[in-house]
Amino acid sequence: MANAASPTPVVIIGGGPNGLLLACLLAQRSIGVRVLEQRQNLAARPRAFGIHPAALDALDAAGVGTQVRAEALAIGGGEFSSEQRSGARRVLAVLRFDANSPRPLVLAQQRVEQLLAERLDALQPGALERGVTVVSVTPHAEVVQLVVRDAHGEHPATARFAVVCDGTRSALRDQLGVRWQRRSGAGQYAMADAPAEPRDEPWVRLHGARAGVVESFPLPDHRRRWVVGLGSHEPAPTEPELAALVRERLGESPELMEGTASTFTAQQHLAHPLARGRAVLLGDAAHEVSPIGGQGLSLGWAAARRLAPALERSLRDGEPRFAAYARSTRRAALRGHRRARLFMRVGRAASGARSRARDALVLVLGAPIFAPIARHLVVLHRA
Ligand SMILES: Cc1cc2nc3c(=O)[nH]c(=O)nc-3n(C[C@H](O)[C@H](O)[C@H](O)COP(=O)(O)OP(=O)(O)OC[C@H]3O[C@@H](n4cnc5c(N)ncnc54)[C@H](O)[C@@H]3O)c2cc1C
Incomplete structure (x- = not known):
């Protein structure tokens, strides 16, 4: 000492x-x-x-980037959908990440x-x-x-x-x-993991339902992590309660694994x-x-x-x-x-004019001509 x-x-x-x-x-x-x-x-x-490209640069500087790349899953792209007034799900934007340029990775x-x-x-x-x-x-x-x-x-x-x-x-x-x-920007979320479908693609899925956001991320060990936005005083859901929320908002029923549910407060x-x-x-x-x-x-x-x-x-x-x-x-x-703050706003529970304004923004950003801007917004190359 x-x-x-x-x-x-x-x-x-x-x-x-x-x-x-x-x-x-x-x-x-x-x-x-x-x-x-x-x-x-x-x-x-x-x-x-x-792990965004900016984080990977730092891992390279520390000498572990090669190992992280070897173990991590590379994200192929993302899809944003929203719940329409009829209750139907509409895909508003699809963003592909080029395999030859830096893209986000996933590793615990x-x-x-x-x-x-x-x-x-x-x-x-x-x-x-x-x-x-x-x-x-x-x-x-x-x-x-x-x-x-x-x-x-x-x-x-x-x-x-x-x-x-x-x-x-x-x-x-x-x-x-x-x-x-x-500083402003806060929210409550719950998450849990489910086994991925056999032919699961490494895509991020974001769904803006009127009751709140549902996000789903691929993980390297053939799982998916489901994240659900909660109301500010909602109690922490169990795995079956969380699966029920996903079903209500998205119409899908992931088999959330016991012991994987947790909540976090974004601040x-x-x-x-x-x-x-x-x-x-x-x-x-x-x-x-x-x-x-x-x-x-x-x-x-x-x-x-x-x-x-x-x-x-x-x-x-x-x-x-x-x-x-x-x-x-x-x-x-x-x-x-x-x-x-922008990401949290896009995912927040919304209906009526707010939901239409959110959808219009996502539709614009999802247009092929704006794809480079959208990619720049969601993928962090410099921090
Ligand atoms: C649910 C969730 C999901 C996240 N997802 C992402 C993501 O996908 N990508 C991303 O980039 N970031 C994400 N983050 C953020 C990321 O986890 C944090 O930014 C990161 O952990 C911060 O690292 P840190 O070393 O600063 O602090 P910490 O990870 O909190 O580490 C601090 C360490 O200090 C130790 N310590 C505390 N007090 C003392 C003491 N007095 N003496 C000795 N040791 C002490 C603790 O034991 C701890 O190990 C997420 C965070 C959460 C909560």
């Missing part, structure tokens, strides 16, 4: 996808890093599965985290320490002082710089006096400021973006790619150089919020 006489160059608090990817980028630059992760094992709860977040952890271990063995909770972080003029808790109790630790990467519910963000500003927040002296925020601790549209990993990893050189410069200069990182990360998060 590092002591006050030899501070670790960079301590990363949180070994989620953002902490791990940043650690790989730093280790590739021969910067000493400790990643402190409170969990002993990878989180089991299903989260991200969509847990698997990507595992690949990043293995890569980090190869670059800097022992850098990831599991079962270690950071209790406090205090930036001083020359170092950052931390208190960490492991199976043996609490200990002090010192770093030259600390990256707070402990997720949306970051306790350390509050401790640093960083505000967590709420949007931005931390301000993004750095306090020698402590800097990254990933969901810095910006929460609605999962609808699957931008979270792209935004966090693009920020990690900007933060790695900023940390290298800070170590060289002996003082924090995070202003440009904070500016560009804030701008990217605001762009992400706007985009997610």
